[in-house]
Amino acid sequence: MLPLWLLSLIVPDPHLDLRQEARFRKRDLFYSGALFLLPLVCSSPRLHYVMVLAGINAILALGLSLFLGYTGQISLGHAAFFGTGAYTTAILTTRWGSPPLAAFWASAAVAAALAYLVGRPILKLKGYFLALATLGFGEIFLVVVREAHALTGGVIGIFGIPLFSLAGFSFDTYLKQYYLVWGVLVGLVLFSKNLIRSKIGRAFLAVAASEDAASTVGIEVAHIKLGAFVVGAAFAGFGGSLFACIMSTANPEAFGLNLSVLVIMMVILGGIGNLYGPIAAAIFLTWLLDILGAYQEYSMPIYALILILLLITFPDGIGTRLNIRLIYLISYWGRRKRRERVDL
Amino acid sequence: MSFLSVEEIAKSYDGVLALSRVSLEVRRGTIKGLIGPNGAGKTTLFHLISGIERPSSGKIYFKGTDITYMEPHEISLLGVGRTFQTLQVWGNMTVVENVMAGMHTRLKGGFLSCGLWFPWVRRMEKEALEEAKGILEFLGLLGRWKWPASQLSFGEQRILELGRSLAMKPELILLDEPAAGLTVAEVRQLTERISQLREEGITVFIVEHHMGMVMEIADEIAVLDNGELIAAGRPDAVSRNPKVIEAYLKGARADA
Numbered sequence A: 001m002l003p004l005w006l007l008s009l010i011v012p013d014p015h016l017d018l019r020q021e022a023r024f025r026k027r028d029l030f031y032s033g034a035l036f037l038l039p040l041v042c043s044s045p046r047l048h049y050v051m052v053l054a055g056i057n058a059i060l061a062l063g064l065s066l067f068l069g070y071t072g073q074i075s076l077g078h079a080a081f082f083g084t085g086a087y088t089t090a091i092l093t094t095r096w097g098s099p100p101l102a103a104f105w106a107s108a109a110v111a112a113a114l115a116y117l118v119g120r121p122i123l124k125l126k127g128y129f130l131a132l133a134t135l136g137f138g139e140i141f142l143v144v145v146r147e148a149h150a151l152t153g154g155v156i157g158i159f160g161i162p163l164f165s166l167a168g169f170s171f172d173t174y175l176k177q178y179y180l181v182w183g184v185l186v187g188l189v190l191f192s193k194n195l196i197r198s199k200i201g202r203a204f205l206a207v208a209a210s211e212d213a214a215s216t217v218g219i220e221v222a223h224i225k226l227g228a229f230v231v232g233a234a235f236a237g238f239g240g241s242l243f244a245c246i247m248s249t250a251n252p253e254a255f256g257l258n259l260s261v262l263v264i265m266m267v268i269l270g271g272i273g274n275l276y277g278p279i280a281a282a283i284f285l286t287w288l289l290d291i292l293g294a295y296q297e298y299s300m301p302i303y304a305l306i307l308i309l310l311l312i313t314f315p316d317g318i319g320t321r322l323n324i325r326l327i328y329l330i331s332y333w334g335r336r337k338r339r340e341r342v343d344l
Numbered sequence B: 001m002s003f004l005s006v007e008e009i010a011k012s013y014d015g016v017l018a019l020s021r022v023s024l025e026v027r028r029g030t031i032k033g034l035i036g037p038n039g040a041g042k043t044t045l046f047h048l049i050s051g052i053e054r055p056s057s058g059k060i061y062f063k064g065t066d067i068t069y070m071e072p073h074e075i076s077l078l079g080v081g082r083t084f085q086t087l088q089v090w091g092n093m094t095v096v097e098n099v100m101a102g103m104h105t106r107l108k109g110g111f112l113s114c115g116l117w118f119p120w121v122r123r124m125e126k127e128a129l130e131e132a133k134g135i136l137e138f139l140g141l142l143g144r145w146k147w148p149a150s151q152l153s154f155g156e157q158r159i160l161e162l163g164r165s166l167a168m169k170p171e172l173i174l175l176d177e178p179a180a181g182l183t184v185a186e187v188r189q190l191t192e193r194i195s196q197l198r199e200e201g202i203t204v205f206i207v208e209h210h211m212g213m214v215m216e217i218a219d220e221i222a223v224l225d226n227g228e229l230i231a232a233g234r235p236d237a238v239s240r241n242p243k244v245i246e247a248y249l250k251g252a253r254a255d256a
Helices: A001-012 A027-043 A045-070 A078-094 A100-122 A127-148 A174-196 A199-209 A211-216 A221-247 A256-268 A276-313 A318-344 B043-052 B072-077 B095-101 B111-115 B119-139 B155-169 B184-199 B213-218 B235-240 B242-255
Strands: B005-013 B016-026 B033-034 B057-062 B080-082 B173-178 B203-207 B219-224 B227-232
Touching: A001 A127, A001 B235, A027 A045, A027 A174, A045 A078, A045 A174, A045 A199, A045 A221, A045 A276, A078 A221, A078 A256, A078 B057, A100 A127, A100 A221, A100 B155, A127 A256, A174 A199, A174 A211, A174 A221, A174 B111, A199 A211, A199 A221, A199 B095, A199 B111, A211 B072, A221 B111, A256 A276, A256 B242, A276 A318, B005 B043, B016 B043, B016 B057, B016 B080, B016 B203, B016 B227, B033 B043, B033 B184, B033 B213, B043 B057, B043 B072, B043 B173, B043 B203, B072 B080, B080 B155, B095 B119, B111 B119, B119 B155, B119 B184, B155 B184, B184 B203, B184 B213, B184 B219, B219 B235, B219 B242, B227 B235, B227 B242, B235 B242
Parallel strands: B033 B203, B033 B219, B080 B173, B173 B203
Antiparallel strands: B005 B016, B005 B057, B219 B227
């Protein structure tokens, strides 16, 4: 029974795969294989490091994609949940000597609990008001973190967070961390895919399309919005925990509005209502920011210009277009192969 | 105890009266038509019954339960489904997903069980899919079950919206101008489907401008004009009522 269930997580029933992005296709194998082989083919630690950061950003983007991309709600405070995850791990491991794995799960639980408490009142708001409320929440989080010296270390933060380890195996190189982060991401993608192809995913989309119509078929709109918010926050909590373990530090500078906006950019650039797009956008933007870092004061204008050009070129997100392009190339290659066989 | 009972319902928007102390009843297993010129307050009454808006005064009872101030999802849980005057098909889903979304309350499972795709979630989804296909077959849309809903024709989207409400297994269904924008053949088909609903024991409360259709299928008709109930009764009696004729002529003159 258990192996069958595990298999159904990875290879879903084709009859039930009603949503394109929730289907298991050869493309998924291609992506997974490419990600697995990438660090083995390119052994540069720098590549591994940037891809670790990209993976953490992708976890954040995936979580927000459920809330923003599928449920159609805006959050400008997503970085606060990332910070909550990072600080939970930092405090549990450095102060209480908790093992990183326990801190990892606790981080997601604390971020989810905070999202539940915050979400209950503010998710009654819509549109601009919700954006402002989440923005305010993000700023309050930063103030609390800066002021609660005894717990969070204030503006300096917490140092000396132990590296992630699992049953004595320490993730002490960027290569190992790469597999850790992307492994977690694959698990979260599977979870998200399953959500999307279930009644919860349909409720997300219904709420995004029309709250009134959704409520008249029995969907409790407030519950669905809150659920999407909490799941997104839990993902961010996982990301924050990994970030803290990998960087060995947690300080408020990393969890500000800039990060929230960056994650929103990843979701929008990746494509609304798309799971792989935000991940592709997270990889792209993380690399772009890393490369542009060399241009110092010109980096932000160049970054902004590239983003504007991309959004003009791909108004529905790079995820959708890239998928279409990839499907076209694969089908073209397949047709050519068949033709060659016929010619023979 | 009547099935649906609207008692002295009034609704005003910033002092403008949309409904003025309207009282009416819908009997179980019947088709009740609600007609009236544009702006008479028909859709407002449907919004109040389905909980999307709150009345200024009055009470609404469904199967003896006071639903006046209930949330829309609570009312739908009691067995009230509806369609909208402005098409509310979810174009971001496939045709069959739209219908399956209507089964939301009947399907068990929360965020965790769905995300982990427990075996019973999978089993339930499979059953829901088969049931949704059955509804689409009844409505003549099975051939397009995997299409994005936005790619259906306007008429087909209206039918799909009805299918989504039927997926809730409602006891009462409120149809707000279901024939608007349909071709003659589609109206005929819809008329047959609605009559079949009555045979299956579903009570229908329908707002419609397509008079031929309402007169043909309705057991009783209520007429609203300027937010007031001006007539109610059997279709033939209502169609001869001077107040009704005057209201429609007035509407026609205003349109001209």
